[in-house]
């Protein structure tokens with residue numbers, strides 16, 4: 001008996017050194033959905049961060065709704081090698097933009113994100129909770145968009161300057177702008193997330209990736225008013241698998257090369273994706289006049305239910321009226337589309353509009369079958385558009401993409 005007690009105590013002591021849990025309720029959080037719980041979250045995080053245990057967990061318990069103002073969790077000084085946010089309760093933002101702290105006036109730096117995590121090495125954000133950015137009133141203010149609005153609209157959750165980041169199981173809803181942004185980070189895992197916002201909500205991308213490498217997105221459901229996944233400059237080695245996308249604009253690389261910048265994206269592998277009622281499917285978009293490259297990508301095992309443009313490369317991207325043709329462009333090279341089927345909304349199911357001075361190279365189409373969806377299950381043939389593309393088709397490819405050819409001089 002004494003031996004058992006000893007062993008028990010031994011594990012208790014060992015356990016307390018290895019693992020430390022801090023409940024936000026013990027730090028004054030109320031969880032009634034309207035009392036500001038930001039200070040309690042901050043205080044719980046500081047305690048976890050100062051813990052001498054190997055791993056520390058901030059517990060956000062279920063069946064409660066926590067109201068948070070914009071908040072930054074900075075992991076720079078944290079002692080545990082892993083910090084976990086176990087979020088089983090819901091988290092809500094102020095519903096009125098005017099009630100957001102630090103978002104008044106022109107100092108946008110204060111208000112670029114709602115919940116921000118930075119400088120972590122080993123971060124888990126997980127649980128069954130819902131993170132609701134309550135963006136409806138922000139979206140309405142967008143009616144002044146196209147540069148007329150001075151104020152920045154905040155991103156829902158921003159994770160930056162971090163390594164070994166795991167985002168698991170959570171639901172994200174109705175962010176004012178993009179739901180999740182990963183920036184300047186490596187080894188990022190986003191698994192089993194649900195992200196949803198209305199189809200007409202502006203700029204509410206599901207997951208945005210910028211300056212990150214080794215990013216893994218798996219088993220996510222994303223339906224919003226903008227890109228399901230958008231991949232910006234400096235992104236490399238991304239694996240996106242088993243994503244259900246729609247409504248939304250699809251999975252987008254770019255836009256790259258705005259303001260004649262040099263931008264790069266490479267090694268992107270999209271597998272097992274389903275697109276339902278999306279504007280685009282898999283899209284690469286670049287501005288005229290840019291530099292850099294978008295290369296080494298594979299899009300495979302993809303199913304479309306009525307996407308407007310299932311496969312699209314657009315090197316003439318322009319979000320205003322006055323883009324003129326330029327002599328340089330982001331180079332697009334080594335892009336494979338393979339095992340792709342389903343329906344498109346428009347006749348042109350494959351659109352490859354490559355730049356005049358810089359052709360797209362090594363574009364490979366293999367086993368593609370896209371039909372146009374007419375009313376009531378009537379399917380019609382689709383066609384393709386392409387301009388200045390080098391590459392080849394193999395297997396059955398419908399629509400035919402006759403402009404692909406191999407340039408022997410290359």
Ligand SMILES: *[C@@H]1O[C@H](CO)[C@@H](O)[C@H](O)[C@H]1NC(C)=O
Pocket residue numbers: 241242271272301
């Ligand atoms: C793709 O989907 C198939 C069928 O659902 C599954 O067997 C396969 O493991 C998936 N591939 C990946 C990489 O998840």
Ligand SMILES: *[C@@H]1O[C@H](CO)[C@@H](O)[C@H](O)[C@H]1NC(C)=O
Pocket residue numbers: 267268295296297298334
């Ligand atoms: C083309 O891209 C694929 C996918 O990233 C890569 O595996 C392959 O090595 C690339 N081919 C060349 C010739 O670079």
Ligand SMILES: *[C@@H]1O[C@H](CO)[C@@H](O)[C@H](O)[C@H]1NC(C)=O
Pocket residue numbers: 323324325356
């Ligand atoms: C730009 O170049 C494309 C391809 O050659 C051409 O179709 C388009 O008309 C040009 N646009 C302008 C504004 O010159």
